[in-house]
Amino acid sequence: MKTLFMAVALTTSAQAMAEIPELDLNIDTITVSGISSGGYMAGQFHIAHSDWVSGIGVIAGGPYYCARNSIMTALGQCVNKQDKPINLADIETTVKEWEKQNLINPLSDVTGDKVWILHGTEDKKVLAAVTDKLVEQYRAWAGADNVRYISDKPFAHHFPTENAGTTCDVSETPFIASCGYDAASEMMQHIAATPTQKVTSRGQLYSLDQQQLGGEDASGLADSAYLYAPAPCLQGASCQVHVSFHGCNQNIEAVGNDYARLTGLNEWADAHNTVVLYPQTKKSTLMPLNPQACWDWWGYTDENYANKNGKQIKAVASMVRNLAGE
Incomplete structure (x- = not known):
């Protein structure tokens, strides 16, 4: 379906208001990725909407619902120390209950999804043991052959x-x-349906009104988000959608558009005829407290942060659907 939006076209010389040409976006299935808190959010979005997401990439993240709605658990088990090991069985109990309540899609929808996970040996901020638990979860849910670690x-x-x-x-x-x-x-x-070779970026990076696209659930997010659109997509080709979630201290206030420009995702988006949405958080020194502009993976928005009713998950889902004109 085609849609039209006003946006700021970002160039090397200036910013100017520009109409995004009509985009013909196929969102029957999408892919997601993220780093650190963005890796946690990518996993939450995937499990909440596993009927929609067909592939995920995570860098330096941990298992779904690791924090279990507790900042103390988040800090004590899910980042750079472990007061006690992460109990996946306890997490699975909540997941199964949410599945019954339709707060997440059936875990059977995760089966066969492509999962790519990376943890660096010199990462001092997220322990390897934390990411190992994410791998264990996904091998159980998606199937070991579909998980690359x-x-x-x-x-x-x-x-x-x-x-x-x-x-x-x-x-x-x-x-x-x-x-x-x-x-x-x-x-x-690994996660795209049709692997191909990287090409030189020839598309356009836009700054979008995130509040307009995300609706009322975006009120705790930044005013703007980024969208990268390959040239064929701007010229009317039918294109896929990838959503990439930045990490803490990696949002628009902290790094400008660096995350939306420098990771290499845009060059691969060109090769795959895929637009990339880069939603943006904002820091808060008041309640809800989020001084490093992290995505919510421990419950600072509310207890539904990891399921379909989570405000950030709902906002990003609305953004994707609105971009596709739904």
Whole structure:
């Protein structure tokens, strides 16, 4: 279905209001990805809408519903220390209850989905044991043959690229690092339906009104989001949708549009005729407290943060549907 929006077209020289040409977006199935808190959110979006999401990529993330609506559990088990091991059986009990209540789609819908997960050996912010539990979950739900786990690369806590960002041995803003490794390539080759070769980016990056697109559930998110549209999509081709969730301190206030430009996802989007939506959080030093502009993976919005009724999940789902004109 085709749709039309006003947006800010971002160029190297200036920003100017521009109409996004009509986009013919096929959202029967979409793919998602994310890093750190964005990795947690990508997993939450996937499990909530597993009938819709067909593939996921996660960098430095942990298992679905790891925090169990508790900041203390989040800090004590799900990042860089473990007061006690993560109990997947306890999480599964909640997941099964939510499944009965239709708060998430049936886990059977996850079966066969393509899952790509990366954890760097030099990551000091999320323990390997945490990401290992995410892998264990997905092997059970999606099937072991569909899960690819990269855990032997000497990466710090960042999004590794071929040649963009900081040096590979540090975890510093914008948390994108030049490692001689194209994570976006490896991810998209696994989770996309039709693997192909990377091409030179020829599309356009736009800044969108996130409040308009996301509706009332976007009130706790930033005013703007980014959308990358490959040239064929701007010229009327039918295109797929990929949603990529940034990490903490990686939002528009912190790094501008670096996350939407430098990860390498846009070049692969060109190769796959896929538009990439980059939704954006905002920091808050008041309640709900979110001083690092993380996605909600522990319950700072409300107790539904990880299911279909979660405000951020609902906002992003609305954004995708509105972009497709639904």
